[in-house]
Amino acid sequence: MGKKNAGNARLEKAQDTFNKHFETIYGEERWAALQPAMLGSTRHCALLNQFVEAKEVKATLGVEDKDAEPLPFVSIPCVVKKEHDERTSTEHPFNPPKPSTTNGSRGGLRTHYLMDAASVLVTEALNVTPGLDILDLCAAPGGKSIAIAQQLFPHLHAGAIKPEHQGVKIGTLHANEMNPARRKRLRGNLEEYLPAPLFEKRKITATEHDGTKTLHFPTSHYDRVLLDAPCGSERHILHSVYEGGDEMIRWKPKASKEISAIQLELLETAVKVVKPGGLVVYATCSISPEENDDVVRSYIKRLKKRNERFKAMEAEKGEGDKYEQSEVVGRGVSVIEVEVVRRKEGFAIGEKTRYGHIVLPDTEGRWGPLYFSILRRTS
Numbered sequence: 001m002g003k004k005n006a007g008n009a010r011l012e013k014a015q016d017t018f019n020k021h022f023e024t025i026y027g028e029e030r031w032a033a034l035q036p037a038m039l040g041s042t043r044h045c046a047l048l049n050q051f052v053e054a055k056e057v058k059a060t061l062g063v064e065d066k067d068a069e070p071l072p073f074v075s076i077p078c079v080v081k082k083e084h085d086e087r088t089s090t091e092h093p094f095n096p097p098k099p100s101t102t103n104g105s106r107g108g109l110r111t112h113y114l115m116d117a118a119s120v121l122v123t124e125a126l127n128v129t130p131g132l133d134i135l136d137l138c139a140a141p142g143g144k145s146i147a148i149a150q151q152l153f154p155h156l157h158a159g160a161i162k163p164e165h166q167g168v169k170i171g172t173l174h175a176n177e178m179n180p181a182r183r184k185r186l187r188g189n190l191e192e193y194l195p196a197p198l199f200e201k202r203k204i205t206a207t208e209h210d211g212t213k214t215l216h217f218p219t220s221h222y223d224r225v226l227l228d229a230p231c232g233s234e235r236h237i238l239h240s241v242y243e244g245g246d247e248m249i250r251w252k253p254k255a256s257k258e259i260s261a262i263q264l265e266l267l268e269t270a271v272k273v274v275k276p277g278g279l280v281v282y283a284t285c286s287i288s289p290e291e292n293d294d295v296v297r298s299y300i301k302r303l304k305k306r307n308e309r310f311k312a313m314e315a316e317k318g319e320g321d322k323y324e325q326s327e328v329v330g331r332g333v334s335v336i337e338v339e340v341v342r343r344k345e346g347f348a349i350g351e352k353t354r355y356g357h358i359v360l361p362d363t364e365g366r367w368g369p370l371y372f373s374i375l376r377r378t379s
């Protein structure tokens with residue numbers, strides 16, 4: 001067999017294993033719809049940068065008012081093109097973003113950000129309001145941080161009536177990314193989209209820490225933590241076959257199991273650094289339950305076991321052990337409890353899972369794939 005034929009045979013075998021794996025998870029019928037949907041181009045909406053004059057943003061999009069419509073299921077202004085044929089289009093239907101000219105001293109910020117609407121939905125699940133302290137633990141290239149900032153800093157929106165906000169606490173956004181090159185890109189994107197005073201006053205910071213190492217972050221500090229975790233990105237693997245990449249050949253059925261160990265450690269950090277009462281949104285773009293619900297389930301199980309051990313230890317202690325007890329608490333081994341938050345009204349797109357929600361591109365809108373679970377730290 002020639003080298004080329006041997007390569008093709010390996011690729012075919014890998015594709016077959018991949019398809020069988022996901023057929024087992026989703027069933028033959030669903031996978032037959034999901035696989036081609038994942039192979040289609042990623043659909044984008046335009047998130048309108050509210051720190052730029054709306055008139056200029058609209059003019060830059062290059063789409064007439066009559067041809068664009070707002071995304072009805074998110075409160076951040078985002079638009080999609082009406083009657084855009086997502087099945088055949090390989091391009092998003094908007095002009096690329098460009099630096100604005102009209103917002104005076106704040107000038108030069110980019111007009112819009114193109115992203116999957118399911119990603120905007122994830123930031124909505126965080127329930128951001130002005131004044132909160134927010135950590136985006138795995139933030140590059142920064143689309144979700146840019147969306148979060150729209151809701152966190154409304155006093156800086158173009159045309160905002162500032163006196164209303166005087167005396168009100170200004171929130172903070174801490175965007176973290178471990179990879180140095182991606183952190184640089186993150187910082188660049190944030191600066192291109194968000195007002196400069198936020199950086200000058202350190203209301204927005206970008207760091208380069210390993211999110212699995214809790215010691216880099218203040219414990220019980222943030223009101224909200226977004227953990228948009230590194231994941232198996234099966235859509236990317238499927239696309240790689242047609243783009244000359246070798247991701248499909250390198251893929252193994254146990255890939256998700258391996259990556260889930262890192263996801264679990266990142267989730268540990270996210271819950272430790274959120275305040276009691278605060279929310280953590282765990283998200284991935286994986287379609288593998290091992291990286292989604294299973295991570296949340298494993299985390300809850302681990303927490304339960306740890307809490308039981310801790311409580312048993314406490315029960316065994318006598319009065320004389322107070323010092324030892326406070327030492328243990330000081331090392332962060334105190335009881336942490338979480339609950340899964342379910343929105344009564346649900347979400348307008350996607351489907352419920354055991355611990356969260358998943359948006360898959362074989363359904364109406366063709367957004368996703370994106371999984372998220374909302375956890376509240378209760379103690």
Ligand SMILES: C[S@@+](CC[C@H](N)C(=O)[O-])C[C@H]1O[C@@H](n2cnc3c(N)ncnc32)[C@H](O)[C@@H]1O
Pocket residue numbers: 119137138139140141142143144145176177178179182209210211212228229230231
């Ligand atoms: C799914 S992407 C985040 C996308 C981003 N939230 C957005 O909307 O633009 C996951 C990111 O996590 C980063 N990452 C991987 N391991 C990490 C770790 N241990 N700590 C922090 N970031 C990590 C990756 O480099 C990658 O940029």
